[in-house]
Structure formats: C-alpha cells, structure tokens
Amino acid sequence: MADNIKGFFRLLKLYARMDLNWLMQDKATVLLVVITETLSNLSGMAGVLLLAVRFGGVGGLTTDEILFMLGFFELADGLGWMLFGNYNVIHISRRIGRGQVDHMLIQPRPLWMQLLTEGFMPFSGCHGVLIGVALTSVAVARLDIALSPVWFLLLLYYLVIHIVLRLSQSFLYGSAAFYKPVACEEISSMILDMNSQLGRFPLFGLPGWLSTILHTVLPIGLLAYFPALALLKDLGKPTELAFPFLVASVFLTAALICFKKGLNHYAKYSCNRYKEMGHRC
Amino acid sequence: MQNTVVTDTKKWDTVVNIENVTKYFDQNRPVSMFRREKRRIYALKDVSFTLQKGEFAAYAGPNGAGKSTTFKLLSGMLCPQEGTVSIFGMDPNKSRIPVMRRTGILFGNRSELWWDHPVRASFEWKKAVWDIDNAAYDRVCDEMKELLSLGDIWNSYARELSLGQRMRANLALMLLHEPELVLLDEPTLGLDVLAKRQMIEFLKKINRDKQVTILVTSHDMDDLTEMANRILLINEGQLAFDGDYEQLIRMTGDNRVIKLTARGNAPVLSGATYVGTEEGKHLYRYDASKTSVAEIFGSISKIQAVEDVELGHEAIEQVIAKLYEDWKTT
Numbered sequence: 001m002a003d004n005i006k007g008f009f010r011l012l013k014l015y016a017r018m019d020l021n022w023l024m025q026d027k028a029t030v031l032l033v034v035i036t037e038t039l040s041n042l043s044g045m046a047g048v049l050l051l052a053v054r055f056g057g058v059g060g061l062t063t064d065e066i067l068f069m070l071g072f073f074e075l076a077d078g079l080g081w082m083l084f085g086n087y088n089v090i091h092i093s094r095r096i097g098r099g100q101v102d103h104m105l106i107q108p109r110p111l112w113m114q115l116l117t118e119g120f121m122p123f124s125g126c127h128g129v130l131i132g133v134a135l136t137s138v139a140v141a142r143l144d145i146a147l148s149p150v151w152f153l154l155l156l157y158y159l160v161i162h163i164v165l166r167l168s169q170s171f172l173y174g175s176a177a178f179y180k181p182v183a184c185e186e187i188s189s190m191i192l193d194m195n196s197q198l199g200r201f202p203l204f205g206l207p208g209w210l211s212t213i214l215h216t217v218l219p220i221g222l223l224a225y226f227p228a229l230a231l232l233k234d235l236g237k238p239t240e241l242a243f244p245f246l247v248a249s250v251f252l253t254a255a256l257i258c259f260k261k262g263l264n265h266y267a268k269y270s271c272n273r274y275k276e277m278g279h280r281c
Numbered sequence: 282m283q284n285t286v287v288t289d290t291k292k293w294d295t296v297v298n299i300e301n302v303t304k305y306f307d308q309n310r311p312v313s314m315f316r317r318e319k320r321r322i323y324a325l326k327d328v329s330f331t332l333q334k335g336e337f338a339a340y341a342g343p344n345g346a347g348k349s350t351t352f353k354l355l356s357g358m359l360c361p362q363e364g365t366v367s368i369f370g371m372d373p374n375k376s377r378i379p380v381m382r383r384t385g386i387l388f389g390n391r392s393e394l395w396w397d398h399p400v401r402a403s404f405e406w407k408k409a410v411w412d413i414d415n416a417a418y419d420r421v422c423d424e425m426k427e428l429l430s431l432g433d434i435w436n437s438y439a440r441e442l443s444l445g446q447r448m449r450a451n452l453a454l455m456l457l458h459e460p461e462l463v464l465l466d467e468p469t470l471g472l473d474v475l476a477k478r479q480m481i482e483f484l485k486k487i488n489r490d491k492q493v494t495i496l497v498t499s500h501d502m503d504d505l506t507e508m509a510n511r512i513l514l515i516n517e518g519q520l521a522f523d524g525d526y527e528q529l530i531r532m533t534g535d536n537r538v539i540k541l542t543a544r545g546n547a548p549v550l551s552g553a554t555y556v557g558t559e560e561g562k563h564l565y566r567y568d569a570s571k572t573s574v575a576e577i578f579g580s581i582s583k584i585q586a587v588e589d590v591e592l593g594h595e596a597i598e599q600v601i602a603k604l605y606e607d608w609k610t611t
Contacts, residue, residue: 007412010409010412011409011410013409014405014406014409014410018395018398018402018406021398021402022397022398025397102353102358102388102391103391103393105356105357105358105377106356106358106381106386107381107410107411108377108378108379108381108382108410108411109378109410110378266358266359267358267359267360267374268359268360268362269306269307270306270359
C-alpha cells in the first residue's frame with residue numbers, strides 16, 4: 001500500500017515534469033496554447049452569459065449568479081482537464097479504440113495508478129482553472145457571499161462530484177470501444193462535449209420529469225446548476241448533500257464495472273484484425 | 282503435423298511454458314450487404330512449447346500464422362480459450378505486474394517512445410515507471426548508448442527519428458530494466474541491411490553475455506538463420522516444426538533463391554531451376570546442399586546480359602509447404 005502511494009506521487013511528479021518539458025519546447029507554443037485554450041473556454045460560456053446580460057438573468061438566476069455558475073463550471077471542468085486531460089485519459093474510448101491499452105498492460109503498475117496519473121498536466125492544462133478562479137472570484141465579490149471554511153468545503157465537495165461524474169460517464173460509455181473499437185472511438189469525446197454544452201445552462205422552470213432525468217440519468221444538472229444553487233442559496237441540508245454523492249457513486253460504480261468487463265472481453269475475444277469495426281493499427 | 286526435436290529440459294530453468302493453447306476469434310464476415318456469415322478463426326490450435334533460460338528462439342511463420350497472438354498471450358494482453366500460458370511459473374494475465382518487471386516486449390509496428398519528447402525523456406519515464414535505481418539506470422544507459430549508437434539521437438525528438446533509429450531507441454528502452462525474457466515481434470521490419478545487421482548482432486550479444494532468453498518473430502528466413510539457434514515454425518495456428526536450422530534443412534533441403542536482373546528473356550542457369558519473372562527480375566531456385574554458390578556464380582558469369590544478382594533463402598511459405606509435403610509422405 002505504502003509502495004503504491006509512493007509510486008502514485010512519483011508518477012504524478014513525472015507526468016508534471018513531462019508536461020512542463022512539452023510546453024517549454026518553444027515560447028510560441030506556450031503563447032499559442034494559452035491564447036487558444038483561453039478563447040475556447042470563454043467562447044464555450046459566452047452564449048449563456050450574453051443571454052443573462054441581455055435579459056438581466058436567465059433560468060431563475062440573476063446575471064451575477066449566472067456568472068458564478070459559469071465560473072464554477074469552468075473551475076470544475078478545468079480541474080478535471082488538468083488532472084486527466086493529457087494523453088487521452090479522459091477521452092478513454094480513443095485509447096481503447098486505437099489499441100493503446102496494450103501499452104498500459106506491459107507496464108508494471110496497476111492500471112488504476114496509470115489512469116489516475118498519466119493525464120496530469122498542471123502547466124499546459126491550467127487555463128480552465130485560472131479562468132474558473134477569476135470568474136468565480138468576480139461573481140463572489142459582486143454577490144457579496146459570506147465565505148467560510150464550510151462554504152469552501154462545500155465548494156470542494158461539488159468540484160469532486162463534477163469531476164467524478166464526467167470521468168465516470170467517459171469511462172462508462174467509452175467502455176463500448178472494447179466491443180466496437182473504431183465505431184466507438186469518439187464516444188467519450190461526444191459525452192464530454194454534450195456535458196460541456198448542456199452543463200452550463202440553468203435548469204429552472206423545466207417540467208419535473210425532465211428535471212429529474214437531467215439530475216439522474218443524464219446528470220448535467222449536477223455539473224454546475226445544482227452546485228451553484230447549493231453554494232449561493234444555502235442548500236446544505238443532508239438530503240441535498242447526499243443526492244449528488246449518490247448519483248456520482250452510482251455512475252462511478254457502473255463505470256468501474258463496465259470498464260473491467262470490457263477489459264476482460266478484450267482479453268478473451270478481441271483481435272484487431274477480426275473484430276467488427278476493429279482497431280486501427 | 283508437428284516435427285519436434287525435444288531438448289533436455291529442467292523445470293527450474295523454464296522461462297516460458299505454453300501448454301495445449303488454443304486461441305480463436307469469432308467473426309461475422311460480410312458475404313453480402315445484408316448477410317453475415319459466422320466464422321471461427323483459429324489463431325492458435327493446441328500449441329505447446331517451452332523456452333529454457335538463455336535460449337534464443339525464432340518464432341516464424343507467414344503473415345497471419347498466429348505469431349502476434351502468441352506474443353499477446355505471453356504478455357498477458359489476451360488469455361487463451363484453452364490451455365495454459367506461464368512465464369517464470371506465473372500466469373501473465375493474472376500476475377501481470379511481476380511478469381512485466383522481468384519481461385521486455387517490443388512490437389515492431391509500435392513504438393514505446395513518447396512521440397513529442399526527446400528520446401532521453403522516454404528513458405527517464407521508464408526509469409520512474411519501472412522504479413529503476415540511479416546506478417542501474419546510468420550503467421544500462423551508457424551501455425545502450427555505446428552498443429546501439431544512441432548518443433547522436435539522445436536529445437532528438439522521437440518524431441524526428443528514422444525507422445532504424447526509432448527501432449534502436451525502442452530496443453534500448455525495452456532493455457532498460459534488464460529483462461530476463463525478451464519478446465520481439467518483427468524487430469527487423471522495414472530496417473535496411475546495416476540496421477538489421479546491427480540489431481541482430483546486438484541481440485546475439487545480450488543473449489550470449491547476459492543469458493537473456495529471447496523469442497523473436499519473423500517471416501524472413503534470412504533473418505531467422507542469422508539470429509536464432511532454435512526455430513519454431515508456426516502455420517495456420519499450429520506448430521509445424523520445432524528444432525534447429527540444420528534439422529530444418531535436412532527435412533526441407535537448403536533451398537535458396539536467386540533474383541537475376543538481365544536484359545531480354547530469362548537466361549538458362551545451370552544448377553538452378555527457373556521459377557518465373559517478377560517486376561523485371563528472373564527468379565531461380567536451387568538446393569545449396571547439392572549445388573555450391575561458386576558453381577552458381579560460375580554460371581552467372583558466363584551470361585553477358587546480367588545486370589544484377591540477389592541471393593537469399595527461400596520464402597518461409599515455401600519452407601512450410603515443403604514441411605507439409607514431408608509430413609504427408611512420412
């Protein structure tokens with residue numbers, strides 16, 4: 001156990017160093033990465049923000065509350081990207097579909113350790129976190145929220161829920177690539193894109209059945225809307241705290257089971273030549 | 282149809298043990314736009330062999346014979362439908378981590394180098410992942426740099442390397458943790474003559490000096506005869522031959538191929554049989570155990586129209602076809 005923990009942090013350090021080395025190849029690369037990723041992140045939330053500014057709020061939230069919600073989304077999304085974004089770890093179906101899991105299987109490290117460390121990119125992937133921190137700070141200042149240790153713990157809790165939900169969905173649906181490798185190669189990207197596009201919208205005013213679906217089966221409501229309400233409007237009751245934890249736990253468990261089943265299927269039946277929609281080599 | 286020459290085996294020296302392994306894949310093959318036909322493809326059919334410590338064996342066969350599947354079974358990526366696979370007495374699928382600490386694997390069509398990083402970064406990566414101590418890392422790196430001439434490319438990006446350079450770097454990277462068993466799948470694929478020679482000499486050296494057990498696949502008979510002291514021939518998932526090169530020659534004849542580039546029609550070459558003409562080259566076959574190379578060159582020197590000559594071993598498919606004939610007649 002101690003060896004695993006030591007190994008885990010050793011690998012995190014290694015991938016952080018590799019990320020910095022990659023970024024520092026030349027100054028133009030650094031500049032280009034910072035500018036393009038910042039523009040990409042800002043443009044992703046521009047639609048909702050412009051609607052809120054035009055109409056003085058949208059979906060039951062004021063403009064500043066919308067800004068807070070978007071800031072939270074950027075922060076959580078940026079953290080997820082920074083921790084798991086490199087080498088297609090978060091887009092796991094690409095690695096499976098391209099037959100790259102083989103590279104992992106010849107390493108003398110547990111798969112979980114490889115998957116939790118390889119995607120770490122604290123330097124080239126920090127733009128989302130920085131934008132998120134900036135937007136959230138501005139929104140907190142404008143809304144005059146009383147900050148306390150409990151509030152920060154709650155913020156951390158919802159950040160973890162957001163990351164677990166997105167990563168779990170990517171692995172859950174991405175495991176289909178073990179069965180139809182090329183056909184499902186981009187399934188993780190599609191799921192993550194869908195999360196990014198819908199997760200930034202406030203869901204107030206939707207019919208109950210639709211709201212239920214969007215908080216459970218397709219849990220985009222738990223990515224930013226529900227956490228924003230909880231952090232802004234003091235929704236810290238035990239049942240409201242337990243609900244996202246329950247949904248995230250169900251998705252995480254399902255993702256772990258499906259990934260393991262997919263890996264076993266690969267070991268038993270897969271072959272890049274003979275599989276329908278087989279691996280690209 | 283297996284022709285096996287069993288050598289003395291001691292269980293404690295057994296590095297690889299494959300027993301009655303069958304591996305198949307089910308496929309739905311399209312026969313028309315709306316109809317699929319179920320087909321079972323046997324990659325391996327009841328294959329058994331062992332490898333002892335320090336052996337250098339070639340695992341040969343034509344394309345699609347089951348070579349890469351065997352390697353994936355040995356490295357724990359796949360598991361067999363029937364039979365057992367063990368490396369160092371462990372099941373590679375269940376004991377992946379301890380097996381991988383002692384095994385080095387290189388697939389010729391894949392690279393373990395980090396594409397957007399200098400070559401040295403891949404070595405530093407492996408040092409951390411395999412937990413190699415500083416002294417061993419420095420020692421092996423120095424040795425590899427010298428033996429495989431990595432000094433010039435040490436700081437180059439992997440994406441900039443030529444095929445031969447990339448293969449050398451991959452080979453060195455694979456050996457960094459000083460594996461006791463090395464599995465090489467088509468390591469000479471696409472290499473020029475010089476790079477191929479360098480690689481073969483290097484593999485022989487580590488086998489001789491460090492008693493590293495090596496299993497190497499190839500579908501090139503010339504490479505096989507150069508490299509290994511034991512040949513396992515596989516065809517359509519079955520082991521067709523297991524023995525040394527001399528035994529193989531005794532069974533199939535020492536058949537060689539001559540490719541003659543000459544103006545006009547194919548000339549008559551005494552001591553050799555004309556096979557056909559491909560891409561302007563006239564192909565001949567002769568048995569080196571009956572006709573010497575000197576005699577062949579004597580005949581060629583009398584032909585005025587000759588522009589170029591290439592000599593080589595017969596294609597592996599032909600060797601296997603002869604083994605089948607031999608098996609049927611006996």
